Amino acid sequence: MNTLKDILYRVSIEAVEGSTNQSFTNVHFDSRKIGLNDIFVAIKGTHSDGHDYIKKAVDKGAIAIVCEEFPKLKINGVTYIKVKDTREALAYISSNYYDNPSSKLKLIGVTGTNGKTTVSTLLYQLFLKLGYPVGLISTVRILINDDEYSTKLTTPDSLTINKYISQMHDNGVEYVFMEVSSHGIDQKRSLGLDFDAAVFTNLSHDHLDYHKTFEAYRDVKKQLFDQLKKTAFAITNIDDKNGSYMLQNCKAKTYTYALKSYADYKAKIVENSFSGLHLKINDQDVWTKVIGQFNAYNLLAVYAVAHLLNLDELESLKFLSQLQPVDGRFEHFRSQTENISAIVDYAHTPDALKNVLETINSIRTKNEKVITVVGCGGNRDKTKRPKMGKIAAKFSDQVIFTSDNPRNEDPDEIIKDIEQGVEAQHQQKILSITNREEAIKTACKISNTNDIILIAGKGHETYQEVKGVRKDFDDMKIVKSYLNLFKK
Template sequence: MITLKDILYGVPIESTKGNTQIAITNLHFDSRKVELNDVFVAIKGTEVDGHKFIEKAVNQGAIAVVCEVFPEQIQGGVTYIQVADSKKALAIIANNYYDSPSKKIKLIGVTGTNGKTTVSSLLYQMFKNAGYAVGLISTIKIMVDEEEYSTKLTTPDSITINKHLAAMVDAGVNYCFMEVSSHGIAQHRTAGLHFAGGIFTNLSHDHLDYHKTFAEYRDVKKQFFDELDKSAFAITNIDDKNGLFMLQNTPAKKYTYALKTLADYKVQILENEFTGLLLKLNNQEVWTTLIGAFNAYNIAAIFATADLLGIPVLENLKQISKLKAVNGRFQYVVSPKQKVTAIVDYAHTPDALKNVLQTINSIRSNNESLITVVGCGGDRDKTKRPVMAQVATASSNRVIFTSDNPRTEDPDTIIEEMQVGVEPQNIGKCLAITQRKEAIKTACVLAQDGDIILIAGKGHETYQEINGVRTDFDDLKVVQEFLIQLKK
């Protein structure tokens, strides 16, 4: 039997009304899911305030309510707990409810603007291939060893995190690799978790619709490392200007990786081709099918993490050589006849787009054209829209601006806001085609023998969100369909 008092351990409580020595059944922050003897935590979200649904939750059987403000109507037989921050309280409560699962496995957090999904997913793949029971919490999916669960958030809510970590413990999982987003940190979704290690990939322009300033965005990321304990390790990319800043105040053991700077884990690119990379990692050569300098950084982070988790160097290198690209991360297909190469990548920030374009341009012969199809998401950071357009047009022969996930915004308006960033000399190379499928088809029609098409922004996503409705849309499948038609 678990009591309300048990799950409130470590929660800063401001006031209590009722008895905490009561048995509870389940934990929810969505009033629609509440049943008899459950605990309802009222969260103030960006769009909905859970405090408005306290009465509903109680009517459905909630035996306890955790909230920041007591409701006007206090019902008998229900315990009310007032806290300063119900999001943080929820994270601690969830951790207690599931019996601190993160302390029973080695949980590694990956944070940064770009590379989180690739690093966490490849670490999962690597340790799985090496014979370990492994967990993954990522943008793409949650894996409890071999059991797969879908997810909509980079860092899920704290109940979901702890629930799956507990399932991992039950499944005998040794290691879990988890993406840690700035939203997740700021909203305390990771509060109460015990991380055995943290990885910083890089920092660039993103999420300024939420964080307002770059400094705030940076400082939220740093908070993750500040909260690691001295038994953990912290790995940072010191080629990034914010790399050392991230570890400034961490109690964790500090390690560095780099391509350009002396570091604990040094990587050099010996060969860079469409078939892969030949790297030197701390003077050991290894071939990987991953492509581009940004993936060399990702491999360095993976190598460092595996080494610090006790994987022998030769086994480490062997497993790196077996890694396969993550869905929607520089995935490419080639048309059978014209040998047109189409690359699908999740690049949805100016820096990520620049990295992908630089990679393509560093490999190609320049006898072919590079056609980029790109858009920007609606209801997100508007300041990056003209920058995305500037980056795309500066490094491509042709650019087609199109719809991404417009959500509640007008896609034509988003495209217009992107076009503001196009420099005068590049205006002639641009087209605007709002329908994404039509834009991809046009890129395929424009492509001549040997040309390269980059479809950026959505990567692994298999949907397009328009006015709150998600419809099936997979960039890779769509471009494959049109490339097949080219041979006719």
């Protein structure tokens, strides 16, 4: 990119004051990062408004300002570009700045309430095992072949996305698998990306604190499919009641997958145990290391995408059996002496928690207890809390309600909200222990031979956020340490 004019391609501009023929250095939406001759894009955020930092950006050397409202005081030599939506403008500017890297490789987006991380990560694993140069943009990490970069958001900001996709292209990457969250779509972080495929996993109750209604949440997800080009393909879980909705008016070629319905790609569960799933996919037997019906859907989606990307069918099925479970997704540990199973799972929605508990109950012998440790995040959708409590109590023998990431809420008040959903006949199962480590410790203490401990909600996270501070906290490390201490 040489000039402002070059970088503004596809941006819907309402007014300009100053010259767009100026050259520039970098693009930022954080005024603290601005340097000489940079472009500052003023974003209206949840906690602060970038428009309040325009003067600061100019003082630090910004040569151009992209904003939704012109500031009262304009500085000579600085170009001011007014747009209707700066998030949208940032998305196109980011893509232009990095020379539209997503158009130079195959970009596959995965969306849905549950399964995004698993499907995108398993696709990355499969293609890597098959020898392809690949990239991954997920909740847990960003990977360029074997090099790892940390991330804190399901869908990073558009500048970060394009930066990494550009880096992936420079490293010879052919396929990029990317989680696409509803927040990311709504905040235009994925706008302007050239997706070659989109996958829909499922839809259930989540993020209603942000989207307000289930219909709004669903419609935001659908935008990913609405924006696909004709040469792309879309694949949806047709067993989910929202699956067919995602494909309505989609210009791309459309396909379906299912365990229960008629679909283009079908699988059957032959056996489900703590050692893994035995599936039949297209009349081929596949033994895998992942567990649970929900993972049968995830594996089938992975197989279908690989097939639609023209990978060899038998090779794909062979390597499907070698894929490793994703960190914090039904991650399983068994104590050496008393055979106590500990499962750590990211289940933080009612549907995900129900799936995990139903999986455990379908595998167990009924001669052991299922002890569930669960909480709910603070400053998030409060309406799902009683539902989580009801499900945990219904499908467990013993439940310990505790803190998740309370953030800026009182954890005791969050636990009270969860308790509201527990039905009268299950009240005797409930303990409430606010301190998460104490809750896990208690679960280990009260467990006996062959019992199953589920620790739900945080999964892969290695921190706990309390009053704006993140401290080290790893569910799996903690449960292992207490089981080794108490159950030698």
